[in-house]
Amino acid sequence: GESVGLHLPTLSVQEGDNSIINCAYSNSASDYFIWYKQESGKGPQFIIDIRSNMDKRQGQRVTVLLNKTVKHLSLQIAATQPGDSAVYFCAEKEDYKYIFGTGTRLKVLA
Amino acid sequence: DTAVSQTPKYLVTQMGNDKSIKCEQNLGHDTMYWYKQDSKKFLKIMFSYNNKELIINETVPNRFSPKSPDKAHLNLHINSLELGDSAVYFCASSQVAGGEGYTFGSGTRLTVV
Numbered sequence: 001g002e003s004v005g006l007h008l009p010t011l012s013v014q015e016g017d018n019s020i021i022n023c024a025y026s027n028s029a030s031d032y033f034i035w036y037k038q039e040s041g042k043g044p045q046f047i048i049d050i051r052s053n054m055d056k057r058q059g060q061r062v063t064v065l066l067n068k069t070v071k072h073l074s075l076q077i078a079a080t081q082p083g084d085s086a087v088y089f090c091a092e093k094e095d096y097k098y099i100f101g102t103g104t105r106l107k108v109l110a
Numbered sequence: 111d112t113a114v115s116q117t118p119k120y121l122v123t124q125m126g127n128d129k130s131i132k133c134e135q136n137l138g139h140d141t142m143y144w145y146k147q148d149s150k151k152f153l154k155i156m157f158s159y160n161n162k163e164l165i166i167n168e169t170v171p172n173r174f175s176p177k178s179p180d181k182a183h184l185n186l187h188i189n190s191l192e193l194g195d196s197a198v199y200f201c202a203s204s205q206v207a208g209g210e211g212y213t214f215g216s217g218t219r220l221t222v223v
Contacts, residue, residue: 008151034211043114043200043214044153087151096208097143097166100153 008087010105019077023090023101028071030092035064035075038087038103047075047088082108113137114215116201122221123191130187131218133201141165141207142184144176145200147217153200159184160207191222 036044158166
């Protein structure tokens with residue numbers, strides 16, 4: 001299935017706090033997932049990925065958690081900075097393409 | 111050196127016109143894609159070419175015709191533009207079809223008036 005375009009949810013976080021962005025995916029057979037960051041006026045940029053044989057993967061200040069039971073992904077950003085302000089998308093791999101989630105706008109408050 | 115470059119960055123045109131958007135990648139990737147992003151930021155795949163061969167065509171009106179003269183280029187031609195075609199169009203590439211992670215261009219904002 002495909003995500004339906006809904007009102008873009010917004011998460012407002014104080015600078016220095018941790019952010020958690022959630023995503024529900026649709027295909028239980030998907031075996032690979034990516035989080036992308038899209039800044040204003042730019043294309044999406046790869047942040048971190050995870051395979052379905054893992055439930056957690058850590059990068060620099062970012063952690064992705066995968067719960068296959070409920071088809072849920074989350075992106076945790078530690079010590080959120082102003083430069084983290086963007087729209088974040090999860091994407092699930094399906095055959096030769098990626099299906100993108102609705103997106104979440106992260107606003108970092110000074 | 112821009113990895114995936116699209117031209118033009120902005121395009122404003124009248125309903126009924128025909129327009130083209132061009133995309134080039136210098137990453138040596140085999141596969142290129144076109145995505146459409148609507149006003150709610152929803153990204154939806156339109157087409158994909160692997161080594162000049164069409165591999166994905168996602169229920170897009172036949173007014174949209176992609177063309178890939180070589181694996182480094184994927185252009186999008188749109189006939190008889192409609193108001194609903196207004197969106198940001200992103201080109202992307204990957205090493206192989208469905209490869210791990212795309213590299214996206216910076217987008218072409220199309221406004222149909």
